[in-house]
Amino acid sequence: MTLANDLLLEMQRRMLRIRLFDERASKMVKRGEIPGTVHTSIGQEAQVVGACMALAEGDYMTGNHRSHGHPIGKGAALGPLMAELQGKATGVCMGKGGSMHLADFKVGSLGESGIVGSSIPIATGAALSSKVLGTGRVSLAFFGDGAANQGCLYEAMNLASVWGLPIVFLCENNQYALSTPAHTVTAGRVSDRATGFNMPGVRVEDGQSVLTVHDAVRTAVDRARAGKGPSLVEVVTYRFNEHSEGLRLAVDYRNAAEKESWLKRDPVKMFRSYLLEQGVADEATLAGLENDVAEEVEAAVRFSEESPYPEPHVAFKDVYTVPFGVTQ
Amino acid sequence: MTVTSYLGAIGAAQREAMEADPRVIIFGEDVEANVYGTMGGKSRADKGDFLQMFGPNRIRNTPISEEVMVGAAAGAAMTGLRPIVDLSYSTFLYMAMDQFVNQVAKSRYMFGGQASLPVVFRSAMFYGLSTAAHHSDRPYPMFMNVPGLKIMVPSTPTDAKGLLRTAVDMDDPVMSFEACLLWGMKEDVQDGEFRIPFGVARTVREGKDCTIVAISTGVPAAMQAAQKLEAEGISVEIIDPRTLVPFDSQAVLNSVGRTGRLVIADPANKTCGAAAEISAIVAEEAFDCLKAPIMRVTTPDTHVPFSPAIEKQLYPNAEKIADAVRKAMAAKTRS
Numbered sequence: 194m195t196l197a198n199d200l201l202l203e204m205q206r207r208m209l210r211i212r213l214f215d216e217r218a219s220k221m222v223k224r225g226e227i228p229g230t231v232h233t234s235i236g237q238e239a240q241v242v243g244a245c246m247a248l249a250e251g252d253y254m255t256g257n258h259r260s261h262g263h264p265i266g267k268g269a270a271l272g273p274l275m276a277e278l279q280g281k282a283t284g285v286c287m288g289k290g291g292s293m294h295l296a297d298f299k300v301g302s303l304g305e306s307g308i309v310g311s312s313i314p315i316a317t318g319a320a321l322s323s324k325v326l327g328t329g330r331v332s333l334a335f336f337g338d339g340a341a342n343q344g345c346l347y348e349a350m351n352l353a354s355v356w357g358l359p360i361v362f363l364c365e366n367n368q369y370a371l372s373t374p375a376h377t378v379t380a381g382r383v384s385d386r387a388t389g390f391n392m393p394g395v396r397v398e399d400g401q402s403v404l405t406v407h408d409a410v411r412t413a414v415d416r417a418r419a420g421k422g423p424s425l426v427e428v429v430t431y432r433f434n435e436h437s438e439g440l441r442l443a444v445d446y447r448n449a450a451e452k453e454s455w456l457k458r459d460p461v462k463m464f465r466s467y468l469l470e471q472g473v474a475d476e477a478t479l480a481g482l483e484n485d486v487a488e489e490v491e492a493a494v495r496f497s498e499e500s501p502y503p504e505p506h507v508a509f510k511d512v513y514t515v516p517f518g519v520t521q
Numbered sequence: 522m523t524v525t526s527y528l529g530a531i532g533a534a535q536r537e538a539m540e541a542d543p544r545v546i547i548f549g550e551d552v553e554a555n556v557y558g559t560m561g562g563k564s565r566a567d568k569g570d571f572l573q574m575f576g577p578n579r580i581r582n583t584p585i586s587e588e589v590m591v592g593a594a595a596g597a598a599m600t601g602l603r604p605i606v607d608l609s610y611s612t613f614l615y616m617a618m619d620q621f622v623n624q625v626a627k628s629r630y631m632f633g634g635q636a637s638l639p640v641v642f643r644s645a646m647f648y649g650l651s652t653a654a655h656h657s658d659r660p661y662p663m664f665m666n667v668p669g670l671k672i673m674v675p676s677t678p679t680d681a682k683g684l685l686r687t688a689v690d691m692d693d694p695v696m697s698f699e700a701c702l703l704w705g706m707k708e709d710v711q712d713g714e715f716r717i718p719f720g721v722a723r724t725v726r727e728g729k730d731c732t733i734v735a736i737s738t739g740v741p742a743a744m745q746a747a748q749k750l751e752a753e754g755i756s757v758e759i760i761d762p763r764t765l766v767p768f769d770s771q772a773v774l775n776s777v778g779r780t781g782r783l784v785i786a787d788p789a790n791k792t793c794g795a796a797a798e799i800s801a802i803v804a805e806e807a808f809d810c811l812k813a814p815i816m817r818v819t820t821p822d823t824h825v826p827f828s829p830a831i832e833k834q835l836y837p838n839a840e841k842i843a844d845a846v847r848k849a850m851a852a853k854t855r856s
Contacts, residue, residue, distance in 0.1 A: 253600065255596075284633070285633065286631060286632050286633035286635070287633030287634065288633075289630060289631055289632075289633050290631045290632060290633065294631050294632070296631075296632040296633075296635055296636070297635075298632070298635040298636070303596065303599055303600070303636070304628060304631070304632050304636065306623070306624070307623075308619055308623045311592070311619055311620070311623055311624060312624070313592070314588060314589045314591070314592020314593050314595070314596065314620060314624070315592055315593075315595055315596035315599070315624060315628075316596060317589060317592065317593045317596060318592060318593035318594060318595055318596020318597035318598070318599070318600070319596045319597065319599065319600045320596075321593055321596070321597045321602070322596070322597045322600035322601050322602045323600070324578075325546055325578055325579065325597075325602060326544070326601055326602070328601075330600075332596075344588065345588045345589060345592065345619075345620075348584070348586035348588050348589035349589045349592075349593070351584055351586065351589075352583065352584060352586060352589050352590075352593065355584065356581070510630075510634070511629050511630045511633060511634040512629070512630050512668045512669050513629075513669065513671070513693050514629075514637070514691070514692045514693050517720065517767045518767065
């Protein structure tokens with residue numbers, strides 16, 4: 194499929210938004226400016242953006258603890274996301290979710306789950322809404338290779354298949370569940386498991402290519418929207434940073450040669466070269482884009498830092514629609 | 522008014538909610554065949570009514586997959602539907618604990634109010650019917666410990682119908698714990714739609730000597746106890762909280778303020794049970810009013826055995842409740 198130039202540039206812009214946001218967040222963690230734990234999507238931008246841009250604006254999406262990339266890829270504003278990471282009142286979740294639990298309903302991001310695999314049934318339910326109400330919306334459930342061994346994934350795939358729900362199950366196989374190599378805990382290929390649920394299963398070996406990912410997910414989204422039911426897409430990728438920022442493990446579970454070979458396949462750099470080679474953009478355009486995104490990220494940090502922390506009573510807000518019991 | 526069973530009342534509330542709002546759907550195991558009798562007309566014999574009335578888009582049999590049933594209901598509720606999920610036996614709720622606790626209960630809160638979860642999870646407590654430990658629990662206290670969930674425990678057909686309708690219309694997740702021993706209970710129930718608010722207790726019977734807070738099947742047992750005690754000259758007031766979350770503590774405190782004595786009849790296990798929480802509320806808020814120690818009549822902390830010879834003794838019954846009231850009446854208070 195040939196994509197319009199503005200779409201290609203938008204892909205690069207979104208990958209840059211993730212890259213620069215996460216690089217900035219990583220620095221802020223080291224300086225103690227972000228409390229708690231942070232998992233970056235650096236290295237996985239092509240897989241996130243390729244999938245998100247295969248969705249329409251009104252489509253739904255859920256994800257996991259590696260949470261920043263998904264809403265950014267779906268088009269969320271960066272300021273409230275950064276404010277959420279810092280636990281500010283203006284955070285997208287009012288400072289009650291933090292880095293691992295971002296959600297931005299305005300862009301269809303129904304929430305990232307800190308429990309591995311646990312958001313997959315939620316995305317399935319959103320697909321049920323679409324089917325019952327006839328809204329034509331598609332759901333996409335992001336999950337990692339770790340979640341590929343959670344029972345709820347197979348409950349969800351089975352239900353989605355028998356009910357013909359418009360959903361894409363997207364396995365972000367970055368090859369390690371924290372330190373555990375996927376091949377040591379996962380029998381066979383994740384994508385092959387689709388066969389058992391009577392749905393298409395594809396494996397994208399080159400998850401560092403945003404166009405390859407986009408193409409595969411687009412096929413699955415089109416199928417879902419056409420009422421033909423769910424698909425499973427497994428994308429092989431690699432996270433460049435540690436599982437979480439600041440994590441120091443005694444054992445180097447990823448060997449140097451492997452890391453080196455994946456670092457050479459930096460999705461942002463690769464796509465930049467592609468855009469130049471194909472004449473989609475010149476050097477000045479790309480430098481301008483990079484500058485714009487860098488400014489956008491800095492503005493998000495300023496927005497966050499100028500924002501107040503939540504008032505104490507906010508700890509009791511939104512437990513229920515109308516508060517009762519303890520409220521302050 | 523129509524004489525309606527507890528089961529029929531649940532069916533009527535569901536039917537009226539389905540008719541009133543196309544966003545209401547029902548799914549669960551065996552709902553299409555009306556196996557448990559709540560998807561049909563006035564009796565269990567009216568099979569398959571709901572499927573004919575509302576069609577397969579809104580009445581859906583599920584695979585036996587509680588985790589995705591509960592999670593999908595949450596996701597559907599967050600995106601415009603108002604699902605009623607029939608989980609049949611209340612012990613099956615445990616299969617979906619992650620979804621209940623981490624998703625259903627927390628999503629509104631964790632996402633800063635962006636998520637709304639208008640969803641009802643119905644389950645039946647089959648205790649007292651020789652179904653043994655895997656089918657007999659009364660698990661509502663576990664869920665009382667999870668902020669974000671609302672909990673209803675109706676003890677009459679009227680309450681079952683009115684509370685369930687309120688639950689469907691509410692934007693918070695509700696767990697309905699229905700007692701199978703009450704399924705056949707019949708009374709005159711108001712025809713058509715009506716709603717009973719959550720967090721408003723019902724005074725089942727007025728009295729002046731001792732308050733009994735009774736939950737679910739504890740209510741009819743407390744009524745029998747009250748009749749026995751009346752013959753002994755003891756006047757008992759019975760309060761049915763109807764919903765445990767929110768809990769109408771004011772109604773209980775007002776009653777204890779008048780009687781000075783409290784017995785709680787709760788068919789759940791004793792430790793950290795509903796009775797324990799109610800006791801603590803009264804001890805904290807109304808200690809000065811108490812003329813006697815608070816008595817809990819609960820199921821002891823054991824599992825439910827299969828044999829009826831040893832099961833029936835475990836639950837609160839009229840005799841145990843009456844004994845507790847007599848003890849409270851006999852307690853010597855410091856002057």
